[in-house]
Amino acid sequence: MKTFKCVLIDKNKKKVTRIIEAENEQSLLLKIKQMEYYLVSKDEVVKETKAIKKMKPKDLIIFCRQISVMLESGITIIKAIHILETKSTNPKTKVVYERIYESMQKGNSLSTAMKAQEVFPNILINMIEAGETGGIVEKNLAKMGEHFEKENKLNNKIKSAMMYPMILSVVAIVVVIFLVTLVLPTFFELYEGQDLPVITQILVSFSNILTKYWMIVLGGVAIIGMCIPIICKLKPVRFAIDSFKLNGPVVGKLNRTIYSARCA
Structure with missing residues (x-):
């Protein structure tokens, strides 16, 4: 279905603009005739997809x-x-x-x-x-x-x-x-x-970072998320990922089976 922007003349000889959908130019002319208008000009509206x-x-x-x-x-x-x-x-x-x-x-x-x-x-x-x-x-x-x-x-x-x-x-x-x-x-x-164990001190520091600098942490996570796809496209990184897909535990055996089936 095509879309046309038409300039028409009605019974009172006034110009009007209408957007009309039709399969082709012949269908368009038939629709205009049924609407009792006279066609002055038409332009096809191309919809960008x-x-x-x-x-x-x-x-x-x-x-x-x-x-x-x-x-x-x-x-x-x-x-x-x-x-x-x-x-x-x-x-x-x-x-x-x-x-x-x-x-x-x-x-x-x-x-x-x-x-x-x-x-x-x-x-x-x-x-x-x-x-x-x-x-x-x-x-x-x-x-x-x-x-x-x-x-x-x-x-x-x-x-x-x-x-x-x-x-x-x-x-x-x-x-x-x-x-x-x-x-x-x-x-x-x-x-x-008080003197706290090392693990507890690490947990306290992690909690303070998240509560006080949560905006920086959120921004860092967003930047890392945007950088990961770019890094994954690098040849050495791509090679390492593909090697893991074929040789990694559990995943490697599954992928080898899938690729063998495709090849066969």
């Missing part, structure tokens, strides 16, 4: 399965993309499909058009490229649809398993901060001036 950084697993499953079914039905690849674009309800995903369709109209292959968007995983692009070479794009897309569906189910299971520990961790942190900042300072006043 922010591009997505990454396709969601659900969208990838829909993309692979629907394109595969349409290709097996005898529909051409470029028409299949156009159908997917017109039927998409997500504005951000619709923009991606529009760009792929426009790129393919210029003569580019599906894999080349998808690679230019930088939102699809490399494994999908490479499988489509291999399918284009061997003439089995629809089969590879069907396999990738199953792959993403299994991967999505696995990710949902991992998220469900991690939900309880994460909630407990958040509650524990909140309780500790509450005790250190509100409860313990009342007890520290009773023992002021």
